[in-house]
Amino acid sequence: MQTFELPPLPFAENALEPYISAQTISFHYGKHHKTYVDNLNKLKAGTDFAEAGLVDIIMNAEGPLFNNAAQVWNHTFYWNCLAPKAGGQPQGDLLDAIIVKFGTFESFQKQFTAAALAAFGSAWVWLVDDAAEGIKIITTANADNPLRNEQDPILVIDVWEHAYYLDKQNRRADYINDFWKIIDWRTIEERY
Numbered sequence: 083m084q085t086f087e088l089p090p091l092p093f094a095e096n097a098l099e100p101y102i103s104a105q106t107i108s109f110h111y112g113k114h115h116k117t118y119v120d121n122l123n124k125l126k127a128g129t130d131f132a133e134a135g136l137v138d139i140i141m142n143a144e145g146p147l148f149n150n151a152a153q154v155w156n157h158t159f160y161w162n163c164l165a166p167k168a169g170g171q172p173q174g175d176l177l178d179a180i181i182v183k184f185g186t187f188e189s190f191q192k193q194f195t196a197a198a199l200a201a202f203g204s205a206w207v208w209l210v211d212d213a214a215e216g217i218k219i220i221t222t223a224n225a226d227n228p229l230r231n232e233q234d235p236i237l238v239i240d241v242w243e244h245a246y247y248l249d250k251q252n253r254r255a256d257y258i259n260d261f262w263k264i265i266d267w268r269t270i271e272e273r274y
Contacts (some may be wrong), residue, residue: 083123083126083127083132083133084132084133084134084135085123086119086122086123086136086154087119088111088115088116088119089158089161091107091111091161092161092162092164092165092266093164093165093166095107095108095111095112097165097166098164098166098264101260101261101263101264102164102246102249102260102264103248103249105248105249106245106246106248106249109244109248110157110240110244110245111157111161114157114244115153115154115157115158118150118153118154118157119150119154121146121150122139122147122150122151122154125146125147125150126139126147126151129147131143131147136151136154136155137155137229139151140152140155140227140229140230141229141230148225149224149225150225152225152226152227153225155227155229156206156225156227156238156240157240159235159238160206160238160239160240162266162269163237163238163239163265163266163269163270164264164265164266165264165265165266165268165269166264168263168264168265168266168267168268169262169263169264169265169267170265170267171187171267172187172267172270172271172274173267173271174271175271175274176236176267176270176271176274179216179217179274180217182216183216183217183218190209190219191262193219194207194209194219194237194239195258195259195262197219197221198239198241198254198258198261199254199255199258200221201221201241202223203223204223204224204241204242204243205221205222205223205224205241205242206221206222206226206238206239206240206241206242207219207220207221207238207239207241208220208221208222208228208233208235208236208237208238209235209236209237209238210228210233210234210235210236211233211234211236211274212231212232212233212234213232213233217236220233236270236273236274237265237270239258239261241254241257241258245257
């Protein structure tokens with residue numbers, strides 16, 4: 083059976099301070115993300131997905147197996163959207179696409195923030211590239227993932243409470259505001 087492992091963080095646990103604390107990273111990555119990896123390995127054992135890759139499971143599984151696989155993928159993607167001493171705005175083709183779609187980077191930022199504030203419960207807010215519509219902002223609930231809708235993820239914010247509750251309690255707006263200060267636009271530009 084192919085066994086999945088918790089992928090390494092692209093930064094040290096304390097690297098995103100003061101925006102996201104080492105304690106939050108320790109719980110979010112070291113407990114939540116790790117639990118999804120462990121559950122995924124248990125759930126796929128002895129199934130038709132025992133040798134399947136992560137994307138194959140996301141695209142074809144249902145129920146708890148899908149949920150855990152998608153959460154492993156979503157969290158790994160999220161960590162790779164962040165970096166210390168980052169923020170600002172993108173450049174090049176991605177900035178051009180944002181301006182074409184949203185008018186200005188600031189307009190995109192406001193719409194993305196509004197979607198993250200409005201997301202009810204456990205959710206993810208994504209900037210995706212949709213073959214039919216170009217780049218757009220979408221919200222997915224729970225473990226849902228844009229890959230299932232043939233959309234290429236570009237950027238994501240995790241708005242599940244465990245992403246910010248230790249640092250911000252119920253102040254999601256403060257977490258979102260800080261998120262803009264640690265977005266790794268260089269990596270995201272390469273992804274786009």
